[in-house]
Amino acid sequence: MTIMNVLTLALVIVGGLNWGLVGLFDLDLVAAIFGAGSLLAGAVYVLVGLSAVWQLVPLSSALGARELAAEHRR
Numbered sequence: 648m649t650i651m652n653v654l655t656l657a658l659v660i661v662g663g664l665n666w667g668l669v670g671l672f673d674l675d676l677v678a679a680i681f682g683a684g685s686l687l688a689g690a691v692y693v694l695v696g697l698s699a700v701w702q703l704v705p706l707s708s709a710l711g712a713r714e715l716a717a718e719h720r721r
Contacts, residue, residue, distance in 0.1 A: 652705055655698035662695035 668674045681688040 651701070655701040658695050658698035659702055662699070
């Protein structure tokens with residue numbers, strides 16, 4: 648796993664946990680730490696979103712490898 652995959656996966660997990668806190672407790676931890684509507688909070692949200700897009704590549708590779716293995720077994 649490359650450093651970029653580890654970093655983006657960590658950011659996706661942070662984003663998921665933040666959304667969980669928003670849903671459960673109406674607490675946006677990113678906004679609480681960096682200030683609601685601040686440039687830094689916006690940067691964190693953008694980085695989390697870009698990380699999710701980046702993680703589509705390993706996901707599609709994993710799914711493609713699984714399909715290839717299933718084809719090979721037939």
